Amino acid sequence: MPRARPGTSVPSVSSDPRARVSITINGELVEREVSIRMLLSDFLRHELRLTGTHVGCEHGVCGACTVLIDGKAGRSCLTLAVQASGHEVRTIESLAAEDGTLHPIQAAFQDCHALQCGYCTPGMIMNIVGMFESGEPLDLSDEGIRLALSGNLCRCTGYQNIVAAVRKAAESLPAG
Amino acid sequence: MKPALFEYSAPQTVAEAIALLAADPGAMVLAGGQSLVPAMNLRLASPSRLVDIQHIPGLSGISVAGGEIIVRALTTHRELELSGEAHRANPVIREAMAHVAHIPIRNRGTVVGSLCHADAAAEMPMVLVLTGGSVVAEGPQGTRTIGAEDFFQFHMTTSRESHELVVEARFPVLPAGAGAAFDEFTRRHGDYAIAAVGAIVRLGRDGAADKVAVATCGVGSRPMRLPAVEARLIGTRLAAEDLAAAGEIAKDAVTAPDDINATTSYRQRVVATLVRRVVEKAAHRAGQGR
Ligand SMILES: Cc1cc2nc3c(=O)[nH]c(=O)nc-3n(C[C@H](O)[C@H](O)[C@H](O)COP(=O)(O)OP(=O)(O)OC[C@H]3O[C@@H](n4cnc5c(N)ncnc54)[C@H](O)[C@@H]3O)c2cc1C
Ligand code: FES
Numbered sequence: 001m002p003r004a005r006p007g008t009s010v011p012s013v014s015s016d017p018r019a020r021v022s023i024t025i026n027g028e029l030v031e032r033e034v035s036i037r038m039l040l041s042d043f044l045r046h047e048l049r050l051t052g053t054h055v056g057c058e059h060g061v062c063g064a065c066t067v068l069i070d071g072k073a074g075r076s077c078l079t080l081a082v083q084a085s086g087h088e089v090r091t092i093e094s095l096a097a098e099d100g101t102l103h104p105i106q107a108a109f110q111d112c113h114a115l116q117c118g119y120c121t122p123g124m125i126m127n128i129v130g131m132f133e134s135g136e137p138l139d140l141s142d143e144g145i146r147l148a149l150s151g152n153l154c155r156c157t158g159y160q161n162i163v164a165a166v167r168k169a170a171e172s173l174p175a176g
Numbered sequence: 177m178k179p180a181l182f183e184y185s186a187p188q189t190v191a192e193a194i195a196l197l198a199a200d201p202g203a204m205v206l207a208g209g210q211s212l213v214p215a216m217n218l219r220l221a222s223p224s225r226l227v228d229i230q231h232i233p234g235l236s237g238i239s240v241a242g243g244e245i246i247v248r249a250l251t252t253h254r255e256l257e258l259s260g261e262a263h264r265a266n267p268v269i270r271e272a273m274a275h276v277a278h279i280p281i282r283n284r285g286t287v288v289g290s291l292c293h294a295d296a297a298a299e300m301p302m303v304l305v306l307t308g309g310s311v312v313a314e315g316p317q318g319t320r321t322i323g324a325e326d327f328f329q330f331h332m333t334t335s336r337e338s339h340e341l342v343v344e345a346r347f348p349v350l351p352a353g354a355g356a357a358f359d360e361f362t363r364r365h366g367d368y369a370i371a372a373v374g375a376i377v378r379l380g381r382d383g384a385a386d387k388v389a390v391a392t393c394g395v396g397s398r399p400m401r402l403p404a405v406e407a408r409l410i411g412t413r414l415a416a417e418d419l420a421a422a423g424e425i426a427k428d429a430v431t432a433p434d435d436i437n438a439t440t441s442y443r444q445r446v447v448a449t450l451v452r453r454v455v456e457k458a459a460h461r462a463g464q465g466r
């Protein structure tokens with residue numbers, strides 16, 4: 001019996017059922033054929049190389065993967081790419097200007113030293129952007145800010161400086 | 177941490193969705209995905225097909241009619257929480273909703289999805305039981321209304337047939353003159369409740385309670401009313417000794433085994449304290465005409 005040549009019996013295409021998705025990502029319409037079990041977080045990171053969106057737990061608890069879906073903060077690890085088809089997604093990559101000028105929330109994080117390793121930061125910031133853009137009244141008390149951030153875990157900072165950064169960003173942005 | 181293989185359908189009508197569910201007993205409805213997708217990521221759930229209902233027109237929205245708040249299947253937690261109309265009709269919904277997970281989860285998770293998921297510690301199933309609400313399920317044989325007490329059978333088990341789609345939930349409005357309150361105990365904000373209690377109280381002219389509903393979750397295998405607690409309180413002026421006695425009776429409802437968060441006796445003390453506080457708060461609000 002001839003020895004099987006490595007690779008000959010390995011299918012070159014996965015048997016995963018696939019679907020076409022078209023998602024507006026950071027203002028640009030992206031069309032791809034993807035495995036239907038692909039999470040939006042993996043679509044962003046692996047297909048589009050938008051690795052600013054981080055993945056911590058993949059079950060909704062840590063908040064690192066938070067992006068804006070149709071303008072509202074949501075977990076990209078709890079959303080299938082096929083579910084996001086036809087919708088609009090914004091990631092951390094959309095915030096800074098072309099020339100590198102930071103978004104006011106990013107600038108406030110830098111000024112207040114609100115990050116150490118930075119793993120939680122993209123999710124924190126996208127959640128805060130969603131909150132600021134929602135038009136709902138903001139509670140800028142310590143307790144109110146902590147409540148708004150309660151779905152984002154940080155293992156480094158102890159949160160004090162993140163709370164300060166949110167307040168500073170709120171003051172530097174026009175009301176609303 | 178990736179889902180097992182499955183097929184995906186995105187039907188455009190309720191009839192199509194029901195046909196897909198009926199054709200495949202392994203198929204599951206996908207609403208907000210905030211309970212189902214984590215379960216699939218952890219491979220605790222491996223549906224053969226997901227029936228994504230997001231594109232079905234007519235399944236969105238909240239309305240108040242006929243003494244009920246009607247919450248259609250695609251309504252998110254956050255939409256119901258922010259609805260002024262729902263809040264005026266029954267303020268206990270917003271009070272309880274603040275304890276459901278976190279805003280990014282509430283932005284995508286649906287109220288009906290939470291009811292169908294039926295976690296024994298989840299808040300909205302308990303609010304449906306407390307208010308005496310119901311769900312409307314559509315299947316190949318037609319439409320039926322299922323009362324909350326019949327709908328929730330066990331932790332993560334409802335009386336919905338696998339080929340039925342729940343199209344709406346109905347939460348009764350707060351009876352005139354009644355007050356309502358909700359509170360829970362968790363280790364971190366947004367966690368499922370170690371114990372939660374909700375109450376609706378109405379006071380008669382003489383100041384005695386003539387209507388009392390008390391419900392709890394997190395302490396047993398499903399959300400439940402506490403008839404013995406209610407019986408102890410009806411007709412009383414809800415004095416400190418009445419509330420304390422009712423709290424003691426509530427301890428009997430605790431059947432949840434010890435877990436990493438609490439022992440049975442700890443849960444009993446938590447539920448007794450919550451019953452005292454929540455009934456008192458509801459009565460206070462009833463007295464203020466809320
Ligand atoms: C980190 C985290 C914390 C959470 N904390 C809480 C909490 O404290 N309290 C709480 O109550 N919940 C909590 N949740 C769960 C959250 O509330 C979910 O949104 C909700 O339970 C499910 O709603 P969904 O729309 O996301 O449903 P899905 O996840 O899409 O579906 C859930 C289940 O219901 C079925 N289903 C959904 N819609 C229908 C329908 N119309 N007809 C028939 N079947 C249907 C699905 O097939 C599935 O079995 C938490 C979730 C996460 C990720
Ligand atoms: S990776 Fe999505 S919440 Fe943790």
Ligand code: FES
Nearest residue numbers: 116118154155156
């Ligand atoms: S800065 Fe390291 S986890 Fe938040």
